[in-house]
Amino acid sequence: xxxxxxxxxxxxxxxxxxxxxxxxxxxxxxxxxxxxxxxxxxxxxxxxxxxxxxxxxxxxxxxxxxxxx
Numbered sequence: 447x448x449x450x451x452x453x454x455x456x457x458x459x460x461x462x463x464x465x466x467x468x469x470x471x472x473x474x475x476x477x478x479x480x481x482x483x484x485x486x487x488x489x490x491x492x493x494x495x496x497x498x499x500x501x502x503x504x505x506x507x508x509x510x511x512x513x514x515x
Contacts, residue, residue: 449506456501456508459488 462485491499496512 449508453503453508455488456510458485459491459510460499460501461485462488463491 462482491510491512493499496514498513500511500513502509502511
């Protein structure tokens, strides 16, 4: 169960990063404040800052790695 919770948190982090990118020039209105507020304490990963973002999953555990641009 913990692994599923961790995986969900990782997905939330990735989604928040995508939402914030969309906010920069977003004509679709995807910047729902409730969603962003729910993700306030999440670690953000951005390809323009962090470079490549890799999520590795093994034995129901995951690890996020970045490679600077």
